[in-house]
Amino acid sequence: MRTYMTNVFRRRLLTGAAGVAGLGMLGTLGFAQSGERVIKVVAKKFDYTPATIELAKGETVVLELISMDVTMGFNAPDFHVRTDIVPGKTASVRLTADKTGKFEFYCDVFCGDGHEDMGGVIVVT
């Protein structure tokens, strides 16, 4: 369990990195800022859990993604967010729900038969 001080320390450390990474891709460390909701997403052949991510318009969240088997991708093109998900590591992306609607996300690293069906939806209300 992270303490508030740890979060503040990490936030300071990562402020520069976030600016460099851009497009919401922020490396493999967990780094939710104060008040940001963290949503854990598990990827395995050939689905994500949860497959539906519900957000409120204007909300900024951090997705912490892990893979249970092989290297996967997470790509939500409507929010310009993507990352690789390497087994054994947590990949984190920050995403701001700046518009309402249903937006697809998908695996963009070919992972086998069923890869084409591996995706989910971000619902912003």
Added chain:
Amino acid sequence: MDKPIDRRNFMKLAGLGGVVFASGLAGCAHMAGSASDASNEDFFFVQLSDSHWGFEGDVNPDAKGTLKKAVAAVNSLEVQPDFIVFTGDLTHTTDDPRERRKRMGEFKEIVGALKVPTLYFMPGEHDASLDRGKAYQEFFGQTYYSFDHKGIHFVVIDNVSDPSASIGDEQLAWLAADLKPLADDARIVVFTHRPLFDLYPQWDWATRDGDKAVSLLMPYRNVTVFYGHIHQENHHMTGHIAHHSAKSLIFPLPAPGSQPKRLPLPWDAGQPYRGLGFREVTAKPVRAEYTLVEFPVQKG
């Protein structure tokens, strides 16, 4: 396939249900680069794509027969093409390396029945992404290369051996060096598997660094791209560069973004093999024009 498809029927098919699509820039006053070195005579080639040998499913109850029918259809052409190109996904993916090689061997044996001796291959992600092209190279050789034919410079780009759908810096450097000697009005045709532009990224119909390849091609005035991957025809321009995708030989996919999921279109028993087919491309190097005619797998 009882009767050969003659040239007149080509055009009839095109007029009834196919497409004739002229691509490229017409009326160049002079030739340059490789275009001036060859006979520059008109010729044609055939594009086959996405046969997914090894696939099994309700969307094609004749999965073991469709590729063979396509081979027979090409063999029945009255005039045989100069060459045949397969734009990837020759086989359907499998996690089992032994099964992958078995499928590639079977595919190679089936297409070995083609009358045309000159065949060009490239991988799709189903062939190459799980082992970075290792098995593919054992059976088919290099995954990217170029060749010249009758005044046209053909370039094969591999955007699948990297499972993240990238061409990669090494291959892009090779592409830059390959293009460098060419005159800016050279006739260039690119074969690749995935679209080099963002056709519909939500369905993974893109190449992550495809824009870099397009940028390298952009200075050349006569460039046309033929690709596969999306299991349907699509015609798109990036600036002056035309991109033409081909039908599949296993199952058709829906138009980009036309439905929530990228699910194969169901088999229609009333119209078997609907949406499947292959393409003839007539190249006219002097005018830098390409005429496309689409053929069904089986005459209806």
